[in-house]
Amino acid sequence: MNRLQLVDQIKKKSSYLCVGLDTDIEKIPKHLLKADDPVFEFNKQIIDSTRDFCVAYKLNTAFYESLGAKGWESLRKTSEYIPKDCFTIADAKRGDIGNTSSLYARAFFKNMNFDSVTVAPYMGEDSVRPFLEFEGKWVILLIHTSNKGSDDFQTLETRDGKFLYEEVISASQLWATPDQMMYVVGATHEEKFSSIRMQAPDHFFLVPGVGAQGGDLEKVSKAGMNDQCGLLVNSSRAIIYASSGENFADAARKEAQTVQLEMKKLLNEQLR
Amino acid sequence: MNRLQLVDQIKKKSSYLCVGLDTDIEKIPKHLLKADDPVFEFNKQIIDSTRDFCVAYKLNTAFYESLGAKGWESLRKTSEYIPKDCFTIADAKRGDIGNTSSLYARAFFKNMNFDSVTVAPYMGEDSVRPFLEFEGKWVILLIHTSNKGSDDFQTLETRDGKFLYEEVISASQLWATPDQMMYVVGATHEEKFSSIRMQAPDHFFLVPGVGAQGGDLEKVSKAGMNDQCGLLVNSSRAIIYASSGENFADAARKEAQTVQLEMKKLLNEQLR
Numbered sequence: 203m204n205r206l207q208l209v210d211q212i213k214k215k216s217s218y219l220c221v222g223l224d225t226d227i228e229k230i231p232k233h234l235l236k237a238d239d240p241v242f243e244f245n246k247q248i249i250d251s252t253r254d255f256c257v258a259y260k261l262n263t264a265f266y267e268s269l270g271a272k273g274w275e276s277l278r279k280t281s282e283y284i285p286k287d288c289f290t291i292a293d294a295k296r297g298d299i300g301n302t303s304s305l306y307a308r309a310f311f312k313n314m315n316f317d318s319v320t321v322a323p324y325m326g327e328d329s330v331r332p333f334l335e336f337e338g339k340w341v342i343l344l345i346h347t348s349n350k351g352s353d354d355f356q357t358l359e360t361r362d363g364k365f366l367y368e369e370v371i372s373a374s375q376l377w378a379t380p381d382q383m384m385y386v387v388g389a390t391h392e393e394k395f396s397s398i399r400m401q402a403p404d405h406f407f408l409v410p411g412v413g414a415q416g417g418d419l420e421k422v423s424k425a426g427m428n429d430q431c432g433l434l435v436n437s438s439r440a441i442i443y444a445s446s447g448e449n450f451a452d453a454a455r456k457e458a459q460t461v462q463l464e465m466k467k468l469l470n471e472q473l474r
Numbered sequence: 475m476n477r478l479q480l481v482d483q484i485k486k487k488s489s490y491l492c493v494g495l496d497t498d499i500e501k502i503p504k505h506l507l508k509a510d511d512p513v514f515e516f517n518k519q520i521i522d523s524t525r526d527f528c529v530a531y532k533l534n535t536a537f538y539e540s541l542g543a544k545g546w547e548s549l550r551k552t553s554e555y556i557p558k559d560c561f562t563i564a565d566a567k568r569g570d571i572g573n574t575s576s577l578y579a580r581a582f583f584k585n586m587n588f589d590s591v592t593v594a595p596y597m598g599e600d601s602v603r604p605f606l607e608f609e610g611k612w613v614i615l616l617i618h619t620s621n622k623g624s625d626d627f628q629t630l631e632t633r634d635g636k637f638l639y640e641e642v643i644s645a646s647q648l649w650a651t652p653d654q655m656m657y658v659v660g661a662t663h664e665e666k667f668s669s670i671r672m673q674a675p676d677h678f679f680l681v682p683g684v685g686a687q688g689g690d691l692e693k694v695s696k697a698g699m700n701d702q703c704g705l706l707v708n709s710s711r712a713i714i715y716a717s718s719g720e721n722f723a724d725a726a727r728k729e730a731q732t733v734q735l736e737m738k739k740l741l742n743e744q745l746r
Binding site: 224226262264265267268269270271272274275278295296297298299300302303305306308309313322323324325326327328329330344347348349350351352353354355356358359360361363366369370373410415 | 496498534536537539540541542543544546547550567568569570571572574575577578580581585594595596597598599600601602616619620621622623624625626627628630631632633635638641642645682
């Protein structure tokens, strides 16, 4: 999915919600455990019930890898099941020397059909570039993450008086256009959203950390939106585990709709 | 495998060689493609023929992930096949928010029985700590990698006049002892080995980049060795693809032995 198509979907659905399929086999409703592939079954029902209210799905690969080859298969099946009008994110936080990153890119872009992969910047340009060589695919680069440890290194000040994450933004803008690259900016850093938006006016930001981690949707949206919206705000646990009973899919739908309605309001306010 | 056991193996084998099982199905000898699991078959024969001359095996997960669920299964089977007297490294370069890193740790330390996982530091302490909670397991933290892009961010100077990678060393020394943590230091930065060794006198360094990438075993060993050796020097392509014919395992054995003999000499010189 390209940028234009993504912006279209956001307008059409009045939503910039990304649903995080952090599917933990220990947390899904018990009645699903009878299914052949409980994780896929859970994902399928969550996707069916939330697809009207979100524009993207993010699959954190850790949840699937922790189940071995079977989990990897659930990941692949889910990536294929997601409707084509939704943007797909392999939240893999990969990054390795060039020839190795190419293999990761192949895993997520060719063997599976993800639109994007999250990539860690520590190893520099040649660890990111192989992901950019796939036509129509995206790199979502970690900039300032939502976790506590995000201040350990990301906000170290360099000799030029910039934060490390600002150096990552500057450098990476030479590697790819906003049509191929997005940035991960955690909702827990709402005070930094305006300055990051100034430094990267056109990039989409993938925003984790709203909800369970304490980020505030309204503040983040007001500070971070650009004239094409420019945000994908992720919610995982609050939506997919809205209920642990047999009504989990309905509960997820309601929760997704609640977020979408708030987003609609914010889009109307910000983009008028 | 703990530190004492690793040092014992190094002395016993007079080797600090780590063989990198970067097994690419497009590069293995054609006659193996008839096997049920060609990647595992290749690894098995390489392990059988090199185990006398190395103390560790490193499996870069990208090569396995690029084959999907089947590759993940080859990874698991290989990790089980490696003899218990060899240290095992899942070269996964993972790192995510705490609860997610726990799942990666479970994947590599519980579902498979790797001794260690390589971890990227960008997300900070809470992305690394979950890996340290597994008794007897190791984190191998990326410090200064061997690729060209390693200078994009890792050698940015901070306001304190340190390189970013030096900040990562300082911070991470508060997270774990040298009994639980090793550092990745690329052989291509031989000029920095002495100062990194001064900053981290007791840590083991996992050293990629000798051979195909241009690093020099002798220089790196002289600058980087401590009184327990403190080095695991990786070689992948030069050993496992020493021949593309049916004699590939023999050729790998000879190549591994050549490196081991050089290491024996260096150990004798440095540790006398």
